[in-house]
Amino acid sequence: MSEEKKVIIRRLNAAKDLGKFMADYYYELDAASKSGKQKIAWCTSVGPAEILRGMGYLIYFPETHSAMLGSTRMATDLIPKANAMGYSPEICSYLTADIGAFLENVTPLANIFKGIESIPRPDVLVYNTNQCRDVQDWFNWYAKRFNVPVVGIETYRNVPEVTPVHITSISRQMENIVQPLEDVAGRKLDMDEFKNAVALSRECSNLWDKCLAAAAARPSPLTFFDGTTLMGPAVVGRGTQKAIDVYQLLLEELNERVAAGEGAIEDERYRLYWDGMPVWGRLSMHSKLFAGLQANVIASTYCSSWIFSALDAGNPFESMARAYTELFIVRSDAYKEKYIQDKLAFFQCDGIIYHDAKTCPNNTNCRYGMAQRLEKTTGIPSLTIHGDLNDLRLLSDEQTKTNVEAFIEQLEENGKAA
Amino acid sequence: MKTQEGKRLYIGVDVGASRTKAVVMDAHKNLLGREVRPSGTDFGEASRRCLANALHMAGADESHIARTVSTGYGRKNVAYSDDTRTEIGCHAKGCYFYFPKAITIIDIGGQDNKIIKLDEAGRRLGFKMNRKCAAGTGAFLEEMSPRLDIPLEDMDRLARQSEDMVKLGSFCTVFSATEVLQNIRQGRKVADIVKGLFFSVIKRVSEMDSLSENVVMTGGVVAHNPFLVRMMEEIIGRSILVPDYPQLTGAVGAALYAIENSS
Numbered sequence: 083m084s085e086e087k088k089v090i091i092r093r094l095n096a097a098k099d100l101g102k103f104m105a106d107y108y109y110e111l112d113a114a115s116k117s118g119k120q121k122i123a124w125c126t127s128v129g130p131a132e133i134l135r136g137m138g139y140l141i142y143f144p145e146t147h148s149a150m151l152g153s154t155r156m157a158t159d160l161i162p163k164a165n166a167m168g169y170s171p172e173i174c175s176y177l178t179a180d181i182g183a184f185l186e187n188v189t190p191l192a193n194i195f196k197g198i199e200s201i202p203r204p205d206v207l208v209y210n211t212n213q214c215r216d217v218q219d220w221f222n223w224y225a226k227r228f229n230v231p232v233v234g235i236e237t238y239r240n241v242p243e244v245t246p247v248h249i250t251s252i253s254r255q256m257e258n259i260v261q262p263l264e265d266v267a268g269r270k271l272d273m274d275e276f277k278n279a280v281a282l283s284r285e286c287s288n289l290w291d292k293c294l295a296a297a298a299a300r301p302s303p304l305t306f307f308d309g310t311t312l313m314g315p316a317v318v319g320r321g322t323q324k325a326i327d328v329y330q331l332l333l334e335e336l337n338e339r340v341a342a343g344e345g346a347i348e349d350e351r352y353r354l355y356w357d358g359m360p361v362w363g364r365l366s367m368h369s370k371l372f373a374g375l376q377a378n379v380i381a382s383t384y385c386s387s388w389i390f391s392a393l394d395a396g397n398p399f400e401s402m403a404r405a406y407t408e409l410f411i412v413r414s415d416a417y418k419e420k421y422i423q424d425k426l427a428f429f430q431c432d433g434i435i436y437h438d439a440k441t442c443p444n445n446t447n448c449r450y451g452m453a454q455r456l457e458k459t460t461g462i463p464s465l466t467i468h469g470d471l472n473d474l475r476l477l478s479d480e481q482t483k484t485n486v487e488a489f490i491e492q493l494e495e496n497g498k499a500a
Numbered sequence: 501m502k503t504q505e506g507k508r509l510y511i512g513v514d515v516g517a518s519r520t521k522a523v524v525m526d527a528h529k530n531l532l533g534r535e536v537r538p539s540g541t542d543f544g545e546a547s548r549r550c551l552a553n554a555l556h557m558a559g560a561d562e563s564h565i566a567r568t569v570s571t572g573y574g575r576k577n578v579a580y581s582d583d584t585r586t587e588i589g590c591h592a593k594g595c596y597f598y599f600p601k602a603i604t605i606i607d608i609g610g611q612d613n614k615i616i617k618l619d620e621a622g623r624r625l626g627f628k629m630n631r632k633c634a635a636g637t638g639a640f641l642e643e644m645s646p647r648l649d650i651p652l653e654d655m656d657r658l659a660r661q662s663e664d665m666v667k668l669g670s671f672c673t674v675f676s677a678t679e680v681l682q683n684i685r686q687g688r689k690v691a692d693i694v695k696g697l698f699f700s701v702i703k704r705v706s707e708m709d710s711l712s713e714n715v716v717m718t719g720g721v722v723a724h725n726p727f728l729v730r731m732m733e734e735i736i737g738r739s740i741l742v743p744d745y746p747q748l749t750g751a752v753g754a755a756l757y758a759i760e761n762s763s
Contacts, residue, residue, distance in 0.1 A: 457626075468631050480573065481612070485629060488588035492624045495589070 089374045090348040094308060096332040103328045104314050108195050114140050115202035121267050122202050124224065126217045127317050128387065128406055129210040130235065130256055132283055132398065135321040136276025137267040142202050143318050144220065145213075147191070148176035151183055152362025152472035153311075154190040161473055174216035175441040175472035181223060204230055206266040208259065212237040212412050214444040231266060233259040237407060242414040244407050252403035273398075279321030280402065281395035289329035290316040291389045296336040297380040298429050301345025302353065303336045306379040307369035308346065310360045316388040351376040352493050355426055357383045358437030359445045359471040364479070371483060375490040381429040383410055383422065384445065411444055418447055419456055426462055432493055434464040435486075440476040463496075465489040508566035509558065510762065511551060512755030513581065514590065514748075515543050515574030518610025518638060519720055521751040522550035524558040527566075527759060529597070533558030534748055536720075543574035551580065567762045569754040583761065588616060588627045590753030595716045596622040597756055598743040604712040606705055607749070608721040608728070610638040615709040628709050633671070636704025638721040640673050644697050647677055648690055655694050656725040662695035676700060698725065702732045716741045723747035 114120040123139040125131055127146065134141050151157040157175060160182030165171050167185075169178050183189055184201070191198045207221040207230065218234060225232035235255045238248055260271050290313065297304040304312075312332065319325030339345075354372070356379045361368060372379055392408055394401035410421055426434070434456070436448035443449065453464045467485055469477035509532070514521040516539060524533035533554035539546050547570070555561055562580075570581035571590040578584075585593075587609075595605045596618055605616040613636055617625040634640055645652045666683050670676045676697075683693050701721070715736065717729050723746045733740050743749055 463626060481629060481631075484573070484586055484588070488586040488627060491586055491589045492627070496623050 089370045091305070091369060091373050092344065092346055094304075094312070094332065094335055096328070096335045097308070097312065099328050099331050100312055100315060103319065103324060105195055106324070107318055108191055108198060111140055111142055111202040112191075112195075112198045121205045123263070124204040124207045124221065126209045126213060126221070128212050128409060129208050130259070130402060130406070131320045132276060132279040132393075132402060133256060133260065133263065133271065134208065135279035136271045136273070137263055137269060138272075138275070139205075139263075139267060140202075141318070142204065144180050144224075145176055145217075146314065146317055147183075147189070147201060148180045148472065149362050150190040150194075151179045153365060154193065155363040155474065156183065156188065156190055157363065157472040158474040160186060160188070171441075171473070173441060174214065174220070175470055177216050177220040178441075179472045180220065184224075184227075204228055206230055206263060207232040208263070209234040210237060210406060211235065212406055212409055214411075214442075231262055233262050235259070237412055239412060240414050241407060241412050242417060244404060248407050249400055249403045252407055253399040256399050256402060277395040277398050280393050280398045282322060282326060283320040283390060284393035284395070286316060286320055286322075286325045286329060287388065287390040287393065289326060289333055291386075291391070293329060293333050293336055294381065294385055294389075295428075296333070296340055299340040300353075300430070301343070301347070301350035302378050302380040302429075303339035303344065303346055304380065305346045305369060305373075306356045306382045306385065307360070307365050309382065309385040310362075310365060313385050313388055320388075345378065347373040347376070347378050349376050350378045352378070352432045352490060353430060354379045355381050355422070355429065355431040355434045356437065357422060357434060357447050359384060359439045359442050361437065361469045361477060362471055363474050364469075364477070367479070368482075371486055375487065377490050379435065381425055381431065383425075383447070386425075387411065415447075415450060415452060419452055419459070422447075422452075422456060423460055426460055431462060433462060433489065435489075436464060436466040438466050438468050440468070440470045441473060442471055445471075463489070463492065507560065507564045508762075509555075509560055509564045510755045510758040511554070511565055511568040512590070512751040512753065512758060513547050513550065513568065513570040513572075513575075513578050514587065514750035514754060515539055515547055515570060515572040515577060516587075516610055516720070516750070517573050517612070519747070520546040520550050520572075520574070521748050522547065522554040523748055523751040523755050524554045524560065525752070525755040525759065529756065529759065531745075531752065533560070534745065534751075536747055539574060543577035544579055547574070547578045548580075567758040569758040569761070571750050571754045583757070585754060585757050587750050588614060588629075589624075590750045590757065591718060592616050592618055592622070592624050592627075592753065593756050594749035594751070594753030595718060595743065597752060598749070599714065599716055599741050601714055602712060603714045603716050603741070604709075605716045605718060606711075606732070608637065608701065608705060608717070608719040610642075610720060613637055613705050613708065615705070617709070617712060630704075630708065634673055635671050635676075636701050638719075640676070640701060641697060641721065641725075643673055643677065644680060647680060648684075648693065650690065650694070653724065655697070656727045658691045659695040659698045659725070659727050661691040662689070664689070664692050665699060666692045666696035668696050668700045671704070695731075698728055698731055702728055702735065706732065706735060711736060713738075714741060716743070718743060718746040718749045720747045
């Protein structure tokens with residue numbers, strides 16, 4: 083239990099390739115923003131990116147920017163700027179941090195990528211409320227600020243089973259945004275480019291799925307904390323060949339690790355599942371905390387949110403509608419419970435960590451008794467930690483640490499070690 | 501440390517946010533010495549002084565120590581400790597030692613509360629700590645004591661005198677203080693307000709989780725305010741188990757871990 087013990091976490095070489103991917107991605111956006119030669123669309127993280135690719139847009143994802151504000155620990159100082167103009171401290175801290183950063187004219191991109199001074203300017207904004215309703219307010223605010231159009235897709239919530247009614251509605255909404263997007267793009271949707279983007283997204287999704295599934299090996303070659311940064315290309319690079327290329331490298335390395343029996347942490351004894359958002363400003367701390375207790379958080383709901391197995395280039399609109407409605411976050415509690423239950427079995431987990439993120443109810447699944455129900459069904463114990471994705475004022479590190487240590491002690495004493 | 505022949509002692513130290521507790525036990529799990537001191541700002545010094553006094557009470561010195569386990573928020577600050585365990589684990593261990601059956605432990609500490617559930621074999625089924633809020637902890641009573649201009653140690657006596665308890669509605673310590681001021685303005689008796697504060701503490705704690713048949717209450721707040729136990733018994737409608745030294749169960753649990761892991 084000693085915290086002085088040296089913690090060994092083995093980094094993946096492919097992380098460098100993924101880092102270069104992200105750098106190239108932001109430099110391309112920056113160049114387009116400065117030159118105005120290529121149109122830029124802002125899109126929600128699970129928005130209809132493939133349609134935008136079919137019209138030649140470069141795509142910027144504000145949610146990824148907000149995650150960077152969190153991981154660089156800039157967010158906590160910026161959130162109050164948005165609070166002061168009327169956004170409650172209790173709503174999405176991605177929204178408040180991002181708008182706060184905009185008001186203060188700061189961005190982590192400027193600190194990380196030399197030569198980039200600001201976020202790219204949008205020509206249009208496109209949201210999908212499948213993640214939450216907050217994105218709608220967030221994008222509408224920027225649309226007014228930049229005086230550019232905003233279009234959106236309103237997704238169903240609490241969906242038990244995706245039916246033809248859902249598919250028809252969402253695919254129609256997707257078809258309906260084509261015209262306004264063509265008007266901004268100054269060109270027609272190229273169906274071949276669009277279908278190609280859907281095919282590439284599907285391939286990227288398949289590879290990312292395989293990368294995450296590699297964590298089922300004992301010991302796991304991957305940690306959830308690695309996954310939260312490695313998933314960057316699956317979010318921002320959907321519909322591009324480059325994202326596929328980096329995930330092929332990552333998958334090769336993970337498979338090599340599995341073949342060699344090399345784990346991401348030393349002496350993996352406990353295998354845990356993480357439900358909810360990461361605490362972006364504490365990724366490193368949490369990673370070391372668990373690894374120091376010989377516990378590996380090997381799988382998560384969050385990182386799996388960018389797997390779109392329904393995408394089909396032969397039927398692009400309807401398959402996108404299905405893929406973006408099948409998502410965990412859109413579904414009913416009964417579906418979610420079964421989903422987590424299956425994941426626990428597949429990854430052979432000894433316990434679950436629920437992150438109750440104060441400002442993200444949509445990504446928090448332990449508020450309506452699910453933790454207790456799943457514990458009863460599976461016999462797998464759980465721990466809830468209270469925190470937030472971006473607002474570090476909403477967490478207590480000492481309480482988190484004591485809770486996690488006590489949970490691992492509980493697993494140890496009850497003989498739950500792998 | 502070397503031990504003198506025939507006398508191997510085991511130390512449990514619980515460095516809490518408010519108080520540091522130390523116990524001395526022998527290999528047969530007899531409690532030979534104990535001490536409680538304010539944790540202050542130097543946890544290392546508080547734990548050293550606690551140890552010295554507990555050893556003195558046990559008629560022993562450091563040369564008799566076979567093993568020490570520390571727990572509590574300051575567990576990593578105890579220089580002479582051989583190992584650390586969390587306060588959740590130690591309270592569970594300590595309570596099961598006194599009451600070896602399926603129990604729900606309610607521990608009310610200076611800055612945190614815990615609910616811990618054990619099965620009949622002493623296995624931990626789960627636990628909960630209070631969130632980032634001091635409502636229902638000793639800190640709440642410490643905050644209210646100067647506002648009512650009464651010493652902390654008089655609260656238990658006053659609460660027992662109440663005939664018409666004041667009910668406080670707020671979750672928040674600061675807002676509760678506003679409610680208390682309002683009741684003072686309205687001329688409510690101090691004893692009735694104090695009982696209301698006690699009720700607020702046990703309400704907050706009992707709302708954290710469901711309780712099983714056998715309930716154990718521990719912690720410094722319980723040790724110094726036994727009327728809280730009686731009030732909780734009235735709420736749940738059955739007797740509550742309280743160990744001899746409710747403030748020491750964490751330290752006792754740590755000492756028991758020291759005994760278990762000494763071989």
